[in-house]
Amino acid sequence: MTETQQPITRLVEPMTLKGFRDYLPEEMIARNRVVETIRRVYEKYGFVPIDTPVLEYLVTLIGTGGEETNKQLFRLESPESEPIAMRFDLTVPFARLIAQYPDKVKLPFRRYHIGPVFRADKPGPGRYRQFTQFDIDAAGSDSVAVDAEVIAAMCEALGELGLSREDGAPEYRIQVNSRKLMDALLEDGGVLNPETQKHVLRVIDKLPKVGMENVRKELGPGRIDESGDPIRGVGLNSETIERLVTFVSSTGKSRLGVVEAVEALLAPSETTTRALAEMRELAACLDSLGVSESEAVFDPSLARGLDYYTGPIFEAVLPGVPQIGSIMGGGRYDQLAHRFLDGRIPATGASIGLDRLMDGLAAVGQGRAPLTNVQAFVVAMKGIPTQELLKVASELRGEGIPTEVFMGDPKAGMKDQLSHANAREIPVAIMLGPDELSAGKISVKNLIVGKEQREGIGDREGYVKAGKVGQVTVARTELVGTVKQMLES
Amino acid sequence: MTETQQPITRLVEPMTLKGFRDYLPEEMIARNRVVETIRRVYEKYGFVPIDTPVLEYLVTLIGTGGEETNKQLFRLESPESEPIAMRFDLTVPFARLIAQYPDKVKLPFRRYHIGPVFRADKPGPGRYRQFTQFDIDAAGSDSVAVDAEVIAAMCEALGELGLSREDGAPEYRIQVNSRKLMDALLEDGGVLNPETQKHVLRVIDKLPKVGMENVRKELGPGRIDESGDPIRGVGLNSETIERLVTFVSSTGKSRLGVVEAVEALLAPSETTTRALAEMRELAACLDSLGVSESEAVFDPSLARGLDYYTGPIFEAVLPGVPQIGSIMGGGRYDQLAHRFLDGRIPATGASIGLDRLMDGLAAVGQGRAPLTNVQAFVVAMKGIPTQELLKVASELRGEGIPTEVFMGDPKAGMKDQLSHANAREIPVAIMLGPDELSAGKISVKNLIVGKEQREGIGDREGYVKAGKVGQVTVARTELVGTVKQMLES
Numbered sequence: 005m006t007e008t009q010q011p012i013t014r015l016v017e018p019m020t021l022k023g024f025r026d027y028l029p030e031e032m033i034a035r036n037r038v039v040e041t042i043r044r045v046y047e048k049y050g051f052v053p054i055d056t057p058v059l060e061y062l063v064t065l066i067g068t069g070g071e072e073t074n075k076q077l078f079r080l081e082s083p084e085s086e087p088i089a090m091r092f093d094l095t096v097p098f099a100r101l102i103a104q105y106p107d108k109v110k111l112p113f114r115r116y117h118i119g120p121v122f123r124a125d126k127p128g129p130g131r132y133r134q135f136t137q138f139d140i141d142a143a144g145s146d147s148v149a150v151d152a153e154v155i156a157a158m159c160e161a162l163g164e165l166g167l168s169r170e171d172g173a174p175e176y177r178i179q180v181n182s183r184k185l186m187d188a189l190l191e192d193g194g195v196l197n198p199e200t201q202k203h204v205l206r207v208i209d210k211l212p213k214v215g216m217e218n219v220r221k222e223l224g225p226g227r228i229d230e231s232g233d234p235i236r237g238v239g240l241n242s243e244t245i246e247r248l249v250t251f252v253s254s255t256g257k258s259r260l261g262v263v264e265a266v267e268a269l270l271a272p273s274e275t276t277t278r279a280l281a282e283m284r285e286l287a288a289c290l291d292s293l294g295v296s297e298s299e300a301v302f303d304p305s306l307a308r309g310l311d312y313y314t315g316p317i318f319e320a321v322l323p324g325v326p327q328i329g330s331i332m333g334g335g336r337y338d339q340l341a342h343r344f345l346d347g348r349i350p351a352t353g354a355s356i357g358l359d360r361l362m363d364g365l366a367a368v369g370q371g372r373a374p375l376t377n378v379q380a381f382v383v384a385m386k387g388i389p390t391q392e393l394l395k396v397a398s399e400l401r402g403e404g405i406p407t408e409v410f411m412g413d414p415k416a417g418m419k420d421q422l423s424h425a426n427a428r429e430i431p432v433a434i435m436l437g438p439d440e441l442s443a444g445k446i447s448v449k450n451l452i453v454g455k456e457q458r459e460g461i462g463d464r465e466g467y468v469k470a471g472k473v474g475q476v477t478v479a480r481t482e483l484v485g486t487v488k489q490m491l492e493s
Numbered sequence: 494m495t496e497t498q499q500p501i502t503r504l505v506e507p508m509t510l511k512g513f514r515d516y517l518p519e520e521m522i523a524r525n526r527v528v529e530t531i532r533r534v535y536e537k538y539g540f541v542p543i544d545t546p547v548l549e550y551l552v553t554l555i556g557t558g559g560e561e562t563n564k565q566l567f568r569l570e571s572p573e574s575e576p577i578a579m580r581f582d583l584t585v586p587f588a589r590l591i592a593q594y595p596d597k598v599k600l601p602f603r604r605y606h607i608g609p610v611f612r613a614d615k616p617g618p619g620r621y622r623q624f625t626q627f628d629i630d631a632a633g634s635d636s637v638a639v640d641a642e643v644i645a646a647m648c649e650a651l652g653e654l655g656l657s658r659e660d661g662a663p664e665y666r667i668q669v670n671s672r673k674l675m676d677a678l679l680e681d682g683g684v685l686n687p688e689t690q691k692h693v694l695r696v697i698d699k700l701p702k703v704g705m706e707n708v709r710k711e712l713g714p715g716r717i718d719e720s721g722d723p724i725r726g727v728g729l730n731s732e733t734i735e736r737l738v739t740f741v742s743s744t745g746k747s748r749l750g751v752v753e754a755v756e757a758l759l760a761p762s763e764t765t766t767r768a769l770a771e772m773r774e775l776a777a778c779l780d781s782l783g784v785s786e787s788e789a790v791f792d793p794s795l796a797r798g799l800d801y802y803t804g805p806i807f808e809a810v811l812p813g814v815p816q817i818g819s820i821m822g823g824g825r826y827d828q829l830a831h832r833f834l835d836g837r838i839p840a841t842g843a844s845i846g847l848d849r850l851m852d853g854l855a856a857v858g859q860g861r862a863p864l865t866n867v868q869a870f871v872v873a874m875k876g877i878p879t880q881e882l883l884k885v886a887s888e889l890r891g892e893g894i895p896t897e898v899f900m901g902d903p904k905a906g907m908k909d910q911l912s913h914a915n916a917r918e919i920p921v922a923i924m925l926g927p928d929e930l931s932a933g934k935i936s937v938k939n940l941i942v943g944k945e946q947r948e949g950i951g952d953r954e955g956y957v958k959a960g961k962v963g964q965v966t967v968a969r970t971e972l973v974g975t976v977k978q979m980l981e982s
Binding site: 015016017018019020021022023024025026027028029032033035036047048049050052053054055056057058059060061063064078079080082083084088090100101103104105108109110111112114115120122124133134142144145146147149150152153156160285288289291292293294341343344345346376377378390391392393394395397398401402404405406407408409410411412414424427428 | 916
């Protein structure tokens with residue numbers, strides 16, 4: 005091809021941005037179902053929806069998530085040349101909203117919010133620069149009962165998503181701890197310097213990843229990591245380390261059992277008394293809400309985000325698939341809107357990373373959805389006016405059955421059309437040939453049975469016994485009933 | 494206050510970006526209902542969901558929407574310093590997706606997509622820089638039957654949104670025209686220069702705003718607008734102008750009637766024959782799909798986006814509230830993915846601007862939703878352990894009743910708490926005092942009846958006759974039944 009023969013316009017290569025992703029129908033149908041299920045549960049717990057823009061003034065966002073988050077902001081300029089940025093979470097916009105509409109948003113206020121957030125992070129497996137968060141938060145209440153309600157809502161949502169074993173036991177577990185309990189522990193261990201406290205919490209947070217022996221070393225002089233690099237230790241003495249280790253290893257047969265085990269370890273103090281009272285109250289509230297001991301456990305080793313949270317903290321995991329990590333997390337933070345307001349507004353809430361949750365559901369064999377919502381596929385047969393096909397579709401849709409009429413390549417034969425339907429696992433096909441049309445009849449084909457037969461799963465006799473039909477020709481007036489019956493079988 | 498007394502940290506003023514908006518629960522509940530209603534209808538018509546990122550490579554977007562849109566792009570840089578931008582519609586991402594996943598996305602393909610789009614436009618009443626689009630498009634089919642299905646889906650969606658008068662007549666109207674018909678008209682009128690053709694279409698598009706007399710002038714030598722500025726005319730001769738005016742004024746008693754009226758005006762030609770055949774086929778398909786003559790009308794004056802569309806075009810309006818303008822629009826465009834692919838991919842679809850639709854619904858008294866989803870409000874009375882309140886909530890939620898326990902200011906009395914519930918129009922309140930608790934009883938209060946009584950709408954006798962109860966005290970075991978009965982009354 006000589007240069008003059010090249011087309012004048014250059015084609016653009018269709019590409020998704022690095023670190024971003026598209027959702028094809030198969031994934032979206034599954035995601036929509038999960039969102040609907042959780043939304044229904046959260047609404048039962050009194051949470052109501054809000055939405056806020058994807059873009060915020062830079063000054064609203066900057067500094068709210070620490071240095072790391074500042075660097076990860078997608079920044080741009082407004083048409084008025086003001087510095088703006090894409091939101092990196094849904095909590096800062098919630099705080100702004102609470103502060104901005106004091107007349108319209110009366111406290112206490114429970115809201116849920118689903119939306120995309122953006123972080124210019126290093127992309128990797130399961131790490132995207134745009135991801136969907138699904139948050140619930142309750143603002144304006146100091147009561148630990150609200151923390152219990154958030155935990156109960158998380159449990160019910162996970163249960164409704166099908167995360168229960170066959171014997172009814174939950175496949176999820178909410179681990180619960182409290183910042184106040186950690187404070188009591190650190191005070192008790194003589195760790196009073198705030199920087200040292202944070203260092204200790206960061207080390208304990210690594211426990212599930214690195215194991216207790218490494219935590220011991222890192223609380224002391226330090227250790228060498230797997231790549232041979234030295235990790236600086238906190239430098240605690242061995243007595244304090246052992247007290248900490250015993251504490252974070254505390255278990256009990258029940259939530260109150262854990263509280264008792266911890267109580268036995270801690271010297272009495274005001275901090276201790278307050279922390280234990282909070283945990284006892286939380287345990288009682290969880291009982292009242294019907295949250296079982298196997299759904300939510302007290303775990304003194306949980307140390308996530310403790311420099312941010314001020315009361316109970318919680319995290320949901322799927323013990324059967326530990327590699328997925330936490331699928332929901334949250335806790336109490338008593339300075340919701342301090343960036344915008346002088347008054348203190350206590351809040352508690354939980355956040356779901358939808359992509360991580362979908363990964364978790366897939367890992368335990370849940371969260372699958374059909375490839376399409378379409379349930380009936382009308383084959384376009386030669387010699388049949390399009391209007392006849394549309395009438396069939398219209399009739400089925402009138403009964404609530406999602407229906408598609410094949411309208412692709414007019415030369416596509418029946419086999420091609422059925423393979424188009426089969427590829428998307430549409431369960432039923434409708435065929436109307438010229439002879440049938442003149443005789444007032446119509447054929448209905450069960451594509452699932454057909455697939456099973458092709459794959460040698462079922463046999464003709466079995467289907468007949470089970471009342472499953474491969475294909476039937478019925479009177480035109482019996483179309484809807486026949487399709488419904490086939491979809492239910 | 495001297496300077497040294499000022500607090501060290503400055504508060505940030507909570508503000509939404511100029512041209513952007515927040516959605517409080519009242520608005521979000523209404524929006525969610527509308528989205529769910531439309532989504533259900535679109536799924537019945539075989540459309541399946543997809544989602545794509547908010548950000549795209551600049552090269553993907555630039556030039557797809559003309560000079561105006563290029564200027565309105567929110568542009569930024571990726572972490573890899575590539576030029577990127579926020580999407581301005583959902584059609585370009587759809588075209589990219591079709592081109593990018595030829596193995597996964599088999600044609601014909603029908604998808605719906607709901608999401609935010611961004612335009613750095615001049616903000617104004619009802620004009621925002623971020624707004625939600627809700628699109629359906631079908632790619633890979635040349636059949637005018639698909640256009641008919643898009644129109645039918647629009648009609649059904651609008652009907653399901655409650656846009657019908659009491660006598661059953663629709664409050665919406667879909668106006669339908671065709672680019673092919675316009676081409677025939679222009680050819681027939683001897684307007685052959687493409688630039689002149691576009692000019693004529695732009696002038697006709699102004700008809701609803703400026704009226705026929707001004708259109709006449711603008712098709713001719715030009716006119717002076719209301720602010721005294723001259724508007725350049727197309728410069729057609731008066732015979733051609735009259736032909737055009739007669740054409741765009743064509744009406745008929747039915748869709749076929751309009752086709753006949755237009756046919757009588759046009760000289761026979763290949764273009765005319767093709768255009769008329771398309772309109773006849775479209776009319777027949779609409780009939781088959783049960784779209785009534787009052788829902789979708791053929792209107793030769795409709796000229797929206799005709800330099801983009803290639804076949805049928807359509808637009809939904811609410812004749813009762815003309816100031817709202819078009820609430821949905823779409824048409825056939827036969828170059829979906831030409832930016833990315835060599836092959837021709839025909840497509841047709843419709844787009845809803847959700848904010849405009851919500852305005853339209855509000856204007857005709859539809860689209861309202863309750864201020865909250867919460868249906869039962871548990872008052873926190875003095876001397877009652879929180880756990881008892883949680884048990885009540887848990888029981889009601891177990892029956893699917895969205896319930897909130899008051900957990901605000903612990904000093905708030907019953908009156909304050911009930912006014913918190915009343916302000917959000919929660920229908921039922923539950924009260925459990927110490928005496929009731931020990932007697933195994935509980936009180937249930939109908940807050941709607943209370944409100945009506947306060948406002949003098951109802952009277953005691955009327956309520957008793959209607960079986961409506963203001964407040965009852967029942968056995969604790971009858972709680973759920975009593976609340977359900979009250980919610981249904």
